[in-house]
Amino acid sequence: MDPSAPKRVLLIVGGGIAAYKALELVRLFRRAGVGVRAVLTRAGAEFVTPLSLGALSEDRVFTELFSLTDEQEIGHIELSRQADLLVVAPASANLLAKAANGMADDLAATVLLATDKPVLMAPAMNVRMWLHPATVRNVDSLAGDGVRFVGPDEGAMACGEFGPGRMAEPQAIFTAAMGLLASGPVAAPPVRPLKSRRVLVTAGPTFEPIDPVRGLSNRSSGKQGYAIAEALAELGAEVTLISGPVDLPTPTAVRRVKVVTASQMLEACRAALPVDAAVMAAAVSDWRPERVADRKLKKEAGAPEIRLGVADRKLKKEAGAPEIRLVRNPDILATLSQPGPERPQLVVGFAAETDHLEEHARDKLVRKGCNWIVANDVTRPGVLGGEENVVTLLTHEGEEAWPRATKVEVARRLAERIAAALAEGSEAGDAR
Ligand code: C5P
Numbered sequence: 001m002d003p004s005a006p007k008r009v010l011l012i013v014g015g016g017i018a019a020y021k022a023l024e025l026v027r028l029f030r031r032a033g034v035g036v037r038a039v040l041t042r043a044g045a046e047f048v049t050p051l052s053l054g055a056l057s058e059d060r061v062f063t064e065l066f067s068l069t070d071e072q073e074i075g076h077i078e079l080s081r082q083a084d085l086l087v088v089a090p091a092s093a094n095l096l097a098k099a100a101n102g103m104a105d106d107l108a109a110t111v112l113l114a115t116d117k118p119v120l121m122a123p124a125m126n127v128r129m130w131l132h133p134a135t136v137r138n139v140d141s142l143a144g145d146g147v148r149f150v151g152p153d154e155g156a157m158a159c160g161e162f163g164p165g166r167m168a169e170p171q172a173i174f175t176a177a178m179g180l181l182a183s184g185p186v187a188a189p190p191v192r193p194l195k196s197r198r199v200l201v202t203a204g205p206t207f208e209p210i211d212p213v214r215g216l217s218n219r220s221s222g223k224q225g226y227a228i229a230e231a232l233a234e235l236g237a238e239v240t241l242i243s244g245p246v247d248l249p250t251p252t253a254v255r256r257v258k259v260v261t262a263s264q265m266l267e268a269c270r271a272a273l274p275v276d277a278a279v280m281a282a283a284v285s286d287w288r289p290e291r292v293a294d295r296k297l298k299k300e301a302g303a304p305e306i307r308l309g310v311a312d313r314k315l316k317k318e319a320g321a322p323e324i325r326l327v328r329n330p331d332i333l334a335t336l337s338q339p340g341p342e343r344p345q346l347v348v349g350f351a352a353e354t355d356h357l358e359e360h361a362r363d364k365l366v367r368k369g370c371n372w373i374v375a376n377d378v379t380r381p382g383v384l385g386g387e388e389n390v391v392t393l394l395t396h397e398g399e400e401a402w403p404r405a406t407k408v409e410v411a412r413r414l415a416e417r418i419a420a421a422l423a424e425g426s427e428a429g430d431a432r
Helices: 019-031 050-057 068-073 076-081 093-100 107-114 127-131 133-144 170-182 223-234 262-272 332-337 357-368 407-428
Strands: 008-013 035-040 085-091 119-123 153-156 162-166 198-203 238-243 254-258 277-280 287-289 305-307 323-328 346-353 372-377 391-395 399-401
Touching: 008 019, 008 107, 019 035, 019 050, 019 085, 019 170, 035 050, 035 107, 076 107, 085 093, 085 107, 085 170, 093 107, 093 119, 093 133, 119 170, 127 133, 127 162, 198 223, 198 262, 223 238, 223 254, 223 277, 223 407, 238 262, 254 262, 262 332, 277 332, 277 407, 332 346, 332 357, 346 357, 346 407, 357 372, 357 391, 391 407
Parallel strands: 008 035, 008 085, 085 119, 198 238, 198 277, 238 254, 277 346, 305 323, 346 372
Antiparallel strands: 153 162, 287 323, 372 391, 391 399
16 A cells, blocks of 8 residues: 555444534544545434535445445445545444444444454443443453544533543544554554453542642642553553543543542552552652641631641741641552552552652662552653653662653553563562
């Protein structure tokens, strides 16, 4: 295939209120010079018309499997053969189920069964349908077959509920599709070395309330932890992501548990055990207010003095000022690293450092009792909150400085290392 030839996408539009967003997706592809041919399912046609899809794609729209003209001019095999990539948006629960089971009872399902091209699906359904074990199973099977997913996002749904199930935005689907088109015609065969492994990942900041409106937190974006959860799931692991408050969608095929405080995070981690590996990427607050005020602290009362256990002598206490005493939070990483029957085979901690990176990180490795520390220098530009990371992996055997890479690349590399260590550990009986 000529790599410079214009790319072509076969867009399958399933049923669901999100089908209207498929029109915007067609527009984005056309603007980028990508050819679009659309297949509209019967349910999809309840939400968008073949006329509007056809007008935007500047091509005819295919709907029926047994349409004589369609089969005469172009068969269903030919439809996928002429495309570089198949995009299913929205991918309804029904369409996912059909594709996961190799059914071929309509044109969309038949094309999906007949194709040897990469497939990208953008699921959209009610939150309960998305979380149902049958859909989880179907997504897992499809991912095992090499199907890629984008979304779903979390948010308010047309049915009035809230949660994961909203179709990813057209721009996100477009970006994912362009990535697959750029990576060439060969869909990478799925490698799932973590199949049937359970992994726990913590991510994001914690938030420790002071009063009903204020609290102590930090600027962790959660991006690295979320990317790790996604990379582990891509390798087949059953991932539980325990997340502090962040504005990120649940990664595909990952079970997310939302928490606010460090104590809640520890409790959620304990509930997720037993696991084969735990990756603690969350920026957990070391301290929390001893007491949470049940009413908003008033400024008229003067500035609160924050005392870190021992009072800072430089701070003069104002008469009548509220005083916030801080107490230590549990150390989740150290707790999970303690020897015992529930200890994961591999426990990975993170160390965000501003100076003496290796020295501090190695000290943490010993103090916390974990197997590995992923250390990053947060003074490097673009690391905090950005898309890239520069990390050093420290183990009890040695250390490796990894080159600057995107957080997604760092996550993939770490997931592969975890898969290798667990495989080795199973052979040797233990990864410790
Ligand atoms: O001690 P420090 O916060 O620098 O250690 C960072 C590592 O410890 C991270 O992996 C973080 O998730 C974990 N941690 C934890 N519970 C805490 C503090 C840190 O799990 N209370």
